[in-house]
Amino acid sequence: AQALSQKLSSLAWQGEKKSVAIIGGGLSGLACAKYLADAGHTPLVLEARDVLGGKVSAWQDEDGDWIETGLHIFFGAYPNMMNLFAELGIHDRLQWKVHKMIFAMQELPGEFTTFDFIPGIPAPFNFGLAILLNQKMLTLQEKLQTAPPLLPMLIQGQDFIDAQDELSVLDFMRKYGMPDRINEEVFISMAKALDFIDPDKLSMTVVLTAMNRFLNEDNGLQMAFLDGNQPDRLCAPMKAHIEARGGEVRLKAPVKEIMTNEDGSVSGLLMRDGTVIEADVYVSAMPVDIMKRMTPKRWAKMPFFRQFDELEGIPVINLHMWFDKKLNTIDHLCFSRSPLLSVYADMSTTCKEYFDDEKSMLELVFAPCSPLAGGNVNWIAKTDEEIIDATMGELARLFPTEIANDDRWPATKEQGPKGQARLIKFAVVKTPRSVYAAIPGRNKYRPSQETPISNFVLAGDWTSQKFLGSMEGAVLGGKLAAEVIADKALGRPTNGLKAVQPDIVTAAESYEAK
Numbered sequence: 005a006q007a008l009s010q011k012l013s014s015l016a017w018q019g020e021k022k023s024v025a026i027i028g029g030g031l032s033g034l035a036c037a038k039y040l041a042d043a044g045h046t047p048l049v050l051e052a053r054d055v056l057g058g059k060v061s062a063w064q065d066e067d068g069d070w071i072e073t074g075l076h077i078f079f080g081a082y083p084n085m086m087n088l089f090a091e092l093g094i095h096d097r098l099q100w101k102v103h104k105m106i107f108a109m110q111e112l113p114g115e116f117t118t119f120d121f122i123p124g125i126p127a128p129f130n131f132g133l134a135i136l137l138n139q140k141m142l143t144l145q146e147k148l149q150t151a152p153p154l155l156p157m158l159i160q161g162q163d164f165i166d167a168q169d170e171l172s173v174l175d176f177m178r179k180y181g182m183p184d185r186i187n188e189e190v191f192i193s194m195a196k197a198l199d200f201i202d203p204d205k206l207s208m209t210v211v212l213t214a215m216n217r218f219l220n221e222d223n224g225l226q227m228a229f230l231d232g233n234q235p236d237r238l239c240a241p242m243k244a245h246i247e248a249r250g251g252e253v254r255l256k257a258p259v260k261e262i263m264t265n266e267d268g269s270v271s272g273l274l275m276r277d278g279t280v281i282e283a284d285v286y287v288s289a290m291p292v293d294i295m296k297r298m299t300p301k302r303w304a305k306m307p308f309f310r311q312f313d314e315l316e317g318i319p320v321i322n323l324h325m326w327f328d329k330k331l332n333t334i335d336h337l338c339f340s341r342s343p344l345l346s347v348y349a350d351m352s353t354t355c356k357e358y359f360d361d362e363k364s365m366l367e368l369v370f371a372p373c374s375p376l377a378g379g380n381v382n383w384i385a386k387t388d389e390e391i392i393d394a395t396m397g398e399l400a401r402l403f404p405t406e407i408a409n410d411d412r413w414p415a416t417k418e419q420g421p422k423g424q425a426r427l428i429k430f431a432v433v434k435t436p437r438s439v440y441a442a443i444p445g446r447n448k449y450r451p452s453q454e455t456p457i458s459n460f461v462l463a464g465d466w467t468s469q470k471f472l473g474s475m476e477g478a479v480l481g482g483k484l485a486a487e488v489i490a491d492k493a494l495g496r497p498t499n500g501l502k503a504v505q506p507d508i509v510t511a512a513e514s515y516e517a518k
């Protein structure tokens with residue numbers, strides 16, 4: 005991560021400087037602009053909305069409470085993200101939590117169990133020990149049966165990991181004889197936390213990739229919360245950095261169309277207000293589902309762009325629930341292990357800006373949200389009230405002594421019937437297409453940042469890089485896009501185009517644009 009940053013800033017005084025128009029002001033577009041500015045180029049970020057951040061965007065409601073698109077956790081094993089915080093001089097904004105993983109006990113309401121990482125023990129032994137020391141989730145026999153199928157990951161590394169992409173987590177478990185309870189105890193919560201989908205749908209490569217990153221670094225699995233909302237605490241310093249070096253970040257600037265010349269190269273960006281923006285190079289940092297719609301007709305039969313048909317964003321819902329009193333919660337992320345919910349945190353405890361010692365605000369990720377992701381209920385199409393009702397049912401089941409669900413919100417009494425906390429306010433944020441659905445066999449279709457179009461480059465968490473659809477993947481995707489542009493500007497060789505799969509090449513030949 006650091007080497008790539010250094011390479012880009014060392015290019016600042018060399019070669020021809022390019023103007024670069026970047027579509028999308030999420031973390032990937034902003035990272036691309038930041039590293040282009042470091043390399044001496046002039047980026048212009050065009051963000052459609054009135055807020056930066058895309059999937060990390062947040063806004064204030066009429067009471068001044070922050071509403072976030074997603075509950076976001078940073079990991080020690082996010083090298084590009086950590087580097088970015090250091091480069092911006094804002095690393096003190098990460099609130100690191102004790103190095104452990106906390107799981108709610110399904111069968112023991114109100115109780116938690118932990119994987120504790122003992123300080124001073126190096127990776128991967130600290131992870132092994134954390135699992136061995138936990139007595140509540142798996143028996144010794146189950147632990148011993150789980151380890152051997154995972155060993156090739158440590159020995160063969162990425163080749164073994166990539167080769168498992170055709171298998172779902174459940175397929176992998178069955179193939180290697182892992183006990184079913186590992187799924188219920190560990191993989192369901194892991195799959196939902198990583199990609200908002202169930203393990204029978206998720207590619208095993210995703211689980212192995214995450215484990216491999218976490219296992220290779222002593223603090224890989226240590227988690228941090230940002231100390232406040234992402235647009236102010238992370239995106240604003242990125243914008244300031246870009247603008248201090250001659251770039252620009254524009255809000256409320258939706259791009260309507262990518263215009264092309266007869267040879268297929270980009271001639272300009274048609275904005276929704278009818279103006280046209282011209283630059284030397286163009287970058288899409290849009291999510292894959294939007295990029296599919298925006299692909300110019302002239303490129304439609306090119307195999308590179310037909311790869312996008314194989315990728316699709318997964319739905320997810322982020323909930324904020326304010327209670328009338330402080331819950332007995334933990335200063336950390338919790339894995340709910342409930343069928344409806346993924347991870348959650350009491351933000352009134354975990355996050356400095358949202359701190360409140362009288363009332364709790366739980367932020368929860370609701371997943372899976374559609375049959376594509378698992379289960380058979382299309383939650384993403386349900387009303388906010390239906391989603392909150394179902395969540396309250398789950399919370400009352402998981403924490404019966406703390407949360408009451410026997411009366412409807414908003415709270416009309418001071419507190420619940422048995423002194424439990426009651427819901428006083430909620431906010432539901434639906435993202436119908438979030439990170440790409442990492443179902444089996446998708447990795448090979450993730451495109452390189454370099455494209456066959458000479459003046460068009462891709463960024464975004466879904467482009468090919470060794471991290472998943474995540475904040476780290478978004479930053480790395482943007483940084484790699486900047487590297488392509490910086491190398492080309494100097495006439496240097498790039499990392500090259502990623503090969504397109506033969507099935508896509510065949511499909512592209514017979515493709516008829518609709």
Ligand code: FAD
Pocket residue numbers: 027028029030031032033050051052053056057058059060073074075076077078257258259260289290291294320321322369435438439463464465466473474475476477478
């Ligand atoms: P986006 O954030 O989608 O940015 C794309 C931008 O392009 C948007 O701002 C959009 O408005 C803009 N745009 C689109 N079309 C146009 C147009 N025509 N003109 C101009 N602009 C346009 N990751 C983690 O690492 N840890 C977590 O704990 C985590 N939790 C998550 C929880 C939830 C609920 C969600 C939804 C995501 C979570 N993620 C997490 C994933 C992470 O947020 C994303 O991977 C990352 O933010 C994606 O960044 P991006 O820049 O690639 O895309």
